[in-house]
Structure formats: structure tokens, C-alpha cells
């Protein structure tokens with residue numbers, strides 16, 4: 001993991017390189033539409049308030065639960081007992097990123113969504129909330145965390161979500177067996193190079209032309225930057241969009257040439 005100074009420098013470099021986020025100079029019609037209709041959509045929905053209400057509930061929950069450590073990405077070091085409020089504060093995606101996940105899932109009318117890394121279910125709720133979504137499978141290794149997520153997702157009446165417990169190394173194949181060819185895959189756990197590439201390849205085996213993959217924390221460490229570069233180079237990848245905190249990967253054959261965009265968000 002990069003230290004805070006290294007990460008800040010990377011962020012500044014990203015801001016200097018990135019397109020301005022209004023779509024100027026973006027010649028791909030698909031990406032221009034993505035910027036204007038998805039990235040810059042500021043509409044507010046009641047469902048966002050409900051999910052943020054759930055986040056508030058978690059942030060006030062001082063109960064301690066046992067958390068098994070899986071892979072990289074834990075901001076807690078080796079501690080195995082954590083307060084729910086601390087997990088919510090450190091692991092959950094921000095409201096801004098959550099709304100982006102909702103809009104991607106909704107705008108591209110995703111029906112089947114797969115998530116690696118449920119934690120307490122905040123990003124899961126954003127991904128699952130659009131009416132187009134019929135089924136979500138989300139994977140979580142830490143048992144007590146998965147249980148709390150189930151309770152929260154039920155309170156949000158998101159019964160289309162199934163939380164699958166266990167190591168991604170075992171559960172990803174099960175999930176893809178139960179829900180082949182997901183429309184949207186969000187990878188937000190085990191931020192290391194080798195597993196990230198392995199999960200990418202595994203998901204790619206059943207991906208369709210319209211599938212959208214989103215990888216979290218692509219600039220978080222040297223390892224993750226290397227994984228992101230390898231994903232960009234993969235022959236089946238036709239377009240990538242780097243938003244710094246997440247990277248979006250598209251496979252549409254209608255992109256005649258491979259293109260990589262860095263866009264301010």
C-alpha cells in the first residue's frame with residue numbers, strides 16, 4: 001500500500017492528466033455518453049437517503065464483532081475484533097462512489113450483478129437498488145460481517161441480494177455457476193495483484209459483450225497498479241476508464257480500437 005504522501009502525489013498527477021469530466025475532447029460516443037449521462041448525473045433519489053440512513057445506523061453501532069482477515073485491503077492490521085462503526089467508517093465506499101455504482105447499474109439496465117467484497121453491504125445496496133436489477137450475488141469471507149450485512153440489506157428490503165460466505169477463492173466459482181455472465185462485476189476485496197488478475201480472468205470466462213467490470217482501488221498500491229495495467233493490456237478488453245479510485249473495464253466489440261481514458265470524477 002502506498003503511504004499517504006505517495007497516494008496524494010498520485011492523485012495530483014491523475015488530476016493533471018485527467019479529462020475535465022465534462023466530456024470535452026472525448027471522441028468515443030459511448031464514453032462521452034457515460035460522462036454526460038452517468039458521471040455527471042446529479043439527480044437525487046429517495047433510495048440514496050435510505051441507504052445513507054443504513055450507513056448512519058452502522059456508524060452508531062459500537063458493538064464488537066470478530067473479523068477474519070482475508071487478503072490485503074484491511075485498514076486494521078491484524079486485529080480480529082472490530083467495532084461495527086469502525087468497519088463502516090473504513091471499509092465502505094463513499095456516498096459519492098455509491099451513487100456512481102447505482103447510476104452505472106441503473107443506466108446500463110444491469111440485471112445480474114456480482115460483487116466481491118460485501119463488508120457491511122453499503123456498496124451492495126447501491127448496486128442492487130435500481131429496479132432493473134433482478135439478482136445480486138455478493139461475496140464476503142468474514143462471517144459476522146456477512147451476517148450484519150444480511151440484516152441491513154433485509155431492512156432495506158433488498159431481498160434480491162444473496163450474500164455468499166467464504167473465501168473468494170472458493171465462492172467465486174460457485175457464484176459464477178449460479179449466475180453466469182453477470183452484467184456488472186464489482187471487485188472490492190483482496191487488493192493484491194495475483195488474486196485480482198485471477199478473479200478478472202475467472203469472471204471474464206463467462207462475461208458477455210456488454211458486461212461491465214469495476215475494480216476498486218486501482219492506484220492503492222504498486223501491486224494494484226500492476227494488476228490494472230495487465231487488465232488494460234488484456235486482448236479482450238476494448239475500453240477502460242480510470243477514475244482514480246475505481247477503474248471501469250468494457251469489452252464491447254463495437255469499440256473498433258482499444259482506448260484508455262482517464263477522467264476526473
Ligand SMILES: C[S@@+](CC[C@H](N)C(=O)[O-])C[C@H]1O[C@@H](n2cnc3c(N)ncnc32)[C@H](O)[C@@H]1O
Nearest residue numbers: 070071092093117119122123141167168189190
Ligand atoms: C473494502 S471491503 C468491501 C467494502 C464494500 N464493498 C463497501 O463498499 O461497502 C472488502 C471486503 O472484502 C472481504 N475480503 C477480502 N478478501 C477476501 C477473500 N479473499 N475472500 C472473501 N472475502 C474477502 C473483506 O473481509 C472485506 O469485508
